[in-house]
Amino acid sequence: MSTPDEAELCYPHLGNSSCRRIVRSHSVSVLLHIILSSISVLTVTLNLLVIISISHFRKLHTPTNFLLLSLAVSDFSVGFLWMFQILLLDGCWVLSAGWCVFNAVVTATVASASVGTVVLISVDRYVAVCDPMHYQTKVTVNRAMIGIVLCWLCSVIFYSAMFKDNLEHPGRFNSCAGDCKVYIPFISEIVNLFLNYIIPFSIIVVLYVRVFMVAVSQAQAMRSHVTVVTLQSSQKVNRSELKAARALGVVVVVFLLCSTPFYCVALSRGFADISATSFASVLCVVLFNSLLNPVIYVFLYPWFRKCVKCVLSLQILKSGSKNLRVNIITYTY
Template sequence: MSTSDQTELCYPHLGNSSCRRTVRPHSVSVLLHIILSSISVLTVTLNLMVIITISHFKKLHTPTNFLLLSLAVSDFCVGFLFIFQILLMDGCWYLSAGWCVFHTVFGIVVTSASIGTVVLISIDRYIAVCDPLHYPTKVTPNRANICVVLCWVCSAICHTVSFKDNIEHPGEFNSCIGECATSTHPVTQIMELLLSFIIPVSIIVLLYVRVFVVAVSQARAMHSHVAVVTPHGSLKVYRSELKAARVLGVVVVVFLMCMFPFYIVLLLAGATEVSLSSLVFVLNLAFFNSCVNPMIYVFLYPWFRKSLKFILSLQILKSGSSVANIL
């Protein structure tokens, strides 16, 4: 075997039993490593700031923010998943088969929990805008926390069961050495598509369309002074909830824009052959959403910008900082 042929193998010393790797110009490879590494560090850092902020400041312990905390935790985990994407840059898996299964299952659990959290955020905003008077009694911090825990537990259990054969026999579905392949039953794949994409996206879109319709009608009512009978305090609360709905609406739209291509490619993969580069691109785009979310908070949430100053200036270490009013 020639030297040029050997350099295209993941494990040249294993010959034909080794998988082939993707060969790129050195400058392109370095650039991709720098980009993915930067995104990974930024994703982990920014989401850690969100986690610290909502966990530390008691003024932020609201049902909506607990849902944002869940989303930040999933996004924080995705930041570490970028490390595996960097390792898979040339199409070769150099870690053990067990780590391959962990990477796959953990990534799907985190992504599924993230989608479930976005559904909960949509439900939260729907109740807050469409039924503001009963929102405080219907949506409480304890109920929000219970929903978040159930979302994560159900995601973990369902996908652990789905990948039971892969977990018990790691590497069984690899066609060559250096591959990271997993497999699930076709029925499971269809259920996964329904539960993790079609049904959640349908719920999210329907709820936010309803929120938008109600928001527009309320805005017209306020402009025409029809809402003059509404107590001033209630009107102020409603405007606050509406503003939160707009911010989280941006989060939801960006989320759908990043996730749609990934699931569309997965659908196409079942009918036609999809290139590895296309699959890697849409997967990284889906992961990139985890970096975008905290950036949205920076630009649209004044309390997050204020909390960042507290954290970076180390004022958060002072006694009593948890009760500071950053709203």
């Protein structure tokens, strides 16, 4: 029989070379597993519905919706990454060191692609609201696709270089058996902080402040009835774009709120000094945003609700369903 001390080890047969397990009551442990597993399943399911909806219905093949599709793909990937966070609940990593590094690289890549996509969404809304007359020519499907591909490609290249030492020597920086640590050079931490937090979040805030100012000025003009006849059509377009901007603004604000705690911890302690369990805790807040995005769509996007009904009722299996008119356009809210 194992002694109480051995029972707290991740690998009791390895003795002192094993990491210690976080001991919780059985009820608490079961509850945590149920909650995280439910979040994982919901995240995968809801984002899969977004992916199917935008990919299937041709009426939704617009620049803005393709950006939402990119965000849904990253959120869908996050749903699977929750499994790795569940494995770290007791502080023991039971998979190989290679899988530990894989988890870190994929998580960072997906999170970075999400940040880049949100920046592209902010740019899209800025052009739509502040320069509506030239929106159709400036923001095209091809340009949106190029932006998405570059966003993902840059994320893959950057984090492959950032985790180079870990990829070449997986498990090299683990302090004990059952540990899951990755080493990030200090200069890489600083570059990562600027590229994935300070710079993009500054751009997002500046662009949405500008959108807000335009919205306020238009509201004042409408209240004072200062409307020029020649501008009535552009005012109508702008009003529609402003509704879309407000809806996407909720997505952006929630994204900022969920991402900030992780970088606050990183700034106060440094990425390299965060234990696997602490890292998993703050990371869960970031990953939880991937569940919130499709939930926001359900409440704010009528087109998404209509598409979900078509998908769940299997109407998409019918011939010609790609061209089905479900009374949905990108900016009808």
